[in-house]
Amino acid sequence: MSNFSVGFRSRGQVTVLELKGELDAHTASELEAAIQKCQQEQNHQIIVNGENLQYISSAGLGVFMAYIEEVRENGGDIKIASLQPKVYNVFDLLGFPMLFDIVATEDEAFANFQKNGTND
Amino acid sequence: MARSEHKIKIPSSTRYLEDVRRFVEKHAQAANLPDDAVEKLKIAVDEACTNIIKHAYQGDSHHNIDLAVIIAPDRFTVRIRDEGRRFDPSKYVAPNILESIKKRRAGGYGVHIIRQLMDQVEYRSQGKVNEVRLTKFRLSPERYNGDGNL
Numbered sequence: 001m002s003n004f005s006v007g008f009r010s011r012g013q014v015t016v017l018e019l020k021g022e023l024d025a026h027t028a029s030e031l032e033a034a035i036q037k038c039q040q041e042q043n044h045q046i047i048v049n050g051e052n053l054q055y056i057s058s059a060g061l062g063v064f065m066a067y068i069e070e071v072r073e074n075g076g077d078i079k080i081a082s083l084q085p086k087v088y089n090v091f092d093l094l095g096f097p098m099l100f101d102i103v104a105t106e107d108e109a110f111a112n113f114q115k116n117g118t119n120d
Numbered sequence: 121m122a123r124s125e126h127k128i129k130i131p132s133s134t135r136y137l138e139d140v141r142r143f144v145e146k147h148a149q150a151a152n153l154p155d156d157a158v159e160k161l162k163i164a165v166d167e168a169c170t171n172i173i174k175h176a177y178q179g180d181s182h183h184n185i186d187l188a189v190i191i192a193p194d195r196f197t198v199r200i201r202d203e204g205r206r207f208d209p210s211k212y213v214a215p216n217i218l219e220s221i222k223k224r225r226a227g228g229y230g231v232h233i234i235r236q237l238m239d240q241v242e243y244r245s246q247g248k249v250n251e252v253r254l255t256k257f258r259l260s261p262e263r264y265n266g267d268g269n270l
Binding site: 003022024025026055057058059061062063065066067068069070086089090093094095096099 | 134135137138141155156159162163166167170173174217218220221222224225226227229230232233236237
């Protein structure tokens with residue numbers, strides 16, 4: 001049994017993915033499946049809440065890289081919120097803050113979706 | 121202080137990456153490395169083992185990966201051995217994140233991350249055994265008296 005899970009929650013038109021545990025090459029497919037599910041259900045406004053994300057490796061980061069373009073082409077975004085500092089540092093290592101909306105809280109990410117003029 | 125060494129062997133499957141991280145974390149913490157060094161070691165060793173599983177062994181889980189942590193007064197080294205396809209570090213080029221995003225393709229960042237996080241990375245091969253050594257230097261080795269006290 002893996003020590004990683006993805007919880008789903010809705011905030012209006014936004015889907016919040018709550019990541020819990022450790023995201024590595026073994027568990028990355030679960031995040032991928034979660035994002036694919038959002039796409040299939042036409043939920044393109046995604047907030048990834050990393051409050052309980054304890055660890056990430058490049059396999060996890062790769063899932064974001066692989067799907068962000070498609071999500072944005074569909075008029076949405078994947079915003080990343082509430083990362084623990086040690087996890088944020090790994091995102092930062094690959095230059096994610098320049099290309100992804102990474103914010104301190106889920107509320108800020110949600111507000112950013114409203115600011116961009118998308119439906120709420 | 122005498123050098124100490126602790127070993128673990130895992131099958132070449134990603135399901136054991138968590139075990140490897142716990143192993144490295146336990147010994148790095150016991151060696152009094154600071155928290156950020158412990159985290160960096162966990163990630164670097166994870167990335168190295170993932171590369172061995174995916175590339176050296178091409179996803180075949182019927183092989184082994186041998187790890188050892190080597191604790192010295194001035195450094196902490198993780199030695200990882202496999203008997204798969206050899207990696208040539210001189211041929212590695214770190215991918216570009218913009219291109220990865222455009223091509224919707226992940227992957228290829230492990231070596232880049234390892235080089236960013238570790239103070240020293242050494243590759244060697246002898247016969248069919250490939251070895252990578254990942255090292256973090258202690259910040260103040262002269263103050264370490266070997267009893268866990270700074």
